[in-house]
Amino acid sequence: MATPIQMPSLSPTMKEGKIVKWLKKVGDKVSSGEAVAEVETDKSNLEIEAFDDGYLLQIVVGEDQMAAVGAPIAFLGAKGEKVDAGKSAAKPAEAPSAAKPPPPPAPAAKPAAAPPPAAPAAGGGGGGRIAVAMPSLSPTMKEGKIVKWLKKVGDKVSSGDAIAELETDKSNLEIEAYDDGTLAEIVVGENQTAEVGAPIAYLTAKGGKAAAAAPAPAPAAPAPAAPAPSAPAQASGGGQVVPLRREEPAAAGGRRLRASPLAKKIARERGLDINQVRGSGPSGRIVKRDIEEALTKGVSAPAAKKAPAPGARPAAGVRPEPQVVPLTSMRKVIAQRMTEVKPGVPHFYLTIEVDMDAAVKVREEAKAMDLKVSVNDLIVKAVAMAVRRYPKINVSLQGDHVVQYSTVDVGIAVALEEGLITPILKDADQKGLQAISTEVRELAERARKRALKPDEYTGGSITVSNLGMYGIDQFVAVINPPQASILAVGAVADKAVVINGQLAVRKMMTATLSCDHRVIDGAIGAEFLRELRGLLEHPTRLLF
CATH class of the missing domain: 4.10.320.10 (E3-binding domain)
Structure with a gap:
């Protein structure tokens, strides 16, 4: 009897996943624990592993096609086992589809019968077409707009060729082909939008093997939606996943x-x-x-x-993975109660005033040496060092787990005509002031040109939002998920303050920290701000 390989639930928010690539083809022998496919979720790309030994009898969901959590994406069985064994295993998935209003029961049986031709096609030749899907290029992206087609119908396309320019909610990027072939059809024209995962064009495969991806997707489309009602029950029987560590060096073992x-x-x-x-x-x-x-x-x-991997601090390019820690019982109750009071992300706010006299002098000295270092650069550096020294603020709540980040990546809020974007300055605690100044300016410039890469505006430990240049004395900023904190910085202005019992005029700045109360408490935020103030009021500490 054929055994289904199901789409697993890989994150608390995941409802469906997209098959990026099949690592096995129909007829291949599969061992338990062996990776069979690469899947794209709402969070990352992961590999699905088989739980049983056998031969890959049938691929139900083709590459660049979506499947609901719990839906069968392929079938394993004995060598030479017929396809109807897979059909009988797929019958539980057909039943829910009959209950759904859009597809009537009679046609629902036809897509189930269609996959048999796809199985031989995967192993042999075929004249089908390969779909080019709208990729997901940022966590918030739901659709993208085709700005320009770089290839026209009839052009030959090689894997890795840029075929279209895409406008997302964050930046403009190029879409590249994953297969060789000829551009057979453009589905989404220039200045038109398409949802993530939807086909925007089709390639005619160069050879029979490449064409194998085309027959499988067509019948697969109804299959993912069918088992949605039973997804929670089936998810546990899906696949085990192994994260793809995209930024690790080759020494990280047998990563794909x-x-x-x-x-x-x-x-x-x-x-x-x-x-x-x-x-x-x-x-x-x-x-x-x-x-x-x-x-x-x-x-x-x-x-x-x-080379320098063994050091206490990670070398450039060797960024340690964050640690995932289950929520404690106390923290679960806190998260639940805070969410009841303030739905969504329950914020709380802490405000301090910082004497910026010494920091302004450092900036003036740098200017005298023809070094471009702004007050904001000093703030970013101080924030990064304070996060490093108080790692309890370097966290994120994702589902029922707290993610403790091992790197300090600071987001810089940049205002655009269309809205706001936060480029990420990675490993900011390890960079000097001049390097921070140069990189922040370069990121901001490319953000305004909509030329940032996806990994340059996603993630991050904390964000700095500075409205001081607009004359704003104080404001409260909204947290940018999945981050758990954001620092709102006001203008540096002369103010009358009391120092050692004497009235004096000092250059003062107000900073307000917004925190996610589900994972950060007031005391943690207060300690962070105390360290931040100490660094800014004694800026020579930023150099050591």
Whole structure:
């Protein structure tokens, strides 16, 4: 009897996942614990592993197709077992679909009968087409707009080629092909939008093997929606997952490298260690331009980053993974009660005044030496160091787990005409003031041009929102999830203050910290602000 491989539930918010790539083809032998497919969720890309031994009899959900949590995506069984064994295993998925209003019961049986031709096609030739789907390029992206098609119908396309320019809610990016072939049809025209996962074009496969992806997706579309009512019961029987560590070096064991075949070929021919290259394609995929940039900068630099891994502080390019800690009983109750009082993310606020006289003098000294260091750069550096010294604020609540970050990545709020974006300054605690100044300006400039890569505006430990340049004395900022805190910074202005019993005029600044009360308490926020004030009032500490 064939055994289904089901779409697992990989995050608390996950309702469906997209098959990015099948790592096995129909007819392949599969062992328990072996990765069979790569799936894209609402959070990251992961590998699904088989729970049983057998042969891959049938692929139900093709590449770039979606499936609901708990839906069968493939079937395992004995060698030579017929497809109707898979059909009988799929019958529980057909029953719920008959209950759903849109698809009537009679047609629901036809999609179930359609997959048998797809099984042979996966192993042999076929003249089908390959769908190019709208990729998910940021956590908040639900749809994207095609700005420009870089290929036209009839053009030959190679894996890694940019085929279209896409406008998302954050920036403009290029969509690259994952397969070789010919552009057969453009579904979404220029200046038109499409939802994430929807086909925007079709390729005619170059060879029979490439065409295998086309027959499977068509009948698979009804299948994911069918088992949705029973998803919670089936999710536990799905697959075990292994995170794809996209930023780890090659020493991290047998991780699966996300790179286009063209990128791999160029790297191999030029003797470049592709594991040290950072991908800019969809989901962090390494593409041709990434290899060319690495070769332009020189191949020795990435190799040097790999050596100092044993140190207490991670070397550049070797960023430690965050730790996932289950919520304690006390923290669960706090999170529940705070959410009842303030639905969504329950904020609380702490405000301090900071004497910025010494910080302003540092800025003036830097200016005299022709160094571009702003007050905001000093604040960013101080925030990063304070986060490093008080790691309890460097957390995020995701479902029923607290994620403790091991790196200090500071978001910088940048105002655009269309709204607001927060580029992320990574490892800000390890960078000098001049490096922070240069990188912040470069990120802000590219943000205004909508040229940021997805990993440059996602994640982060804390955000700094500075409205001082607009003459705002004090304000309260809203947290940018999944972060758990944000610092609102006002203007530096002359104020009359009492120092040692004497009235004096000092350059003062107000800073307000907004915290997620589900994971950060008042005392933690207060300790962080005390450290921040100490760093800014004695800025020479920022140098050590």
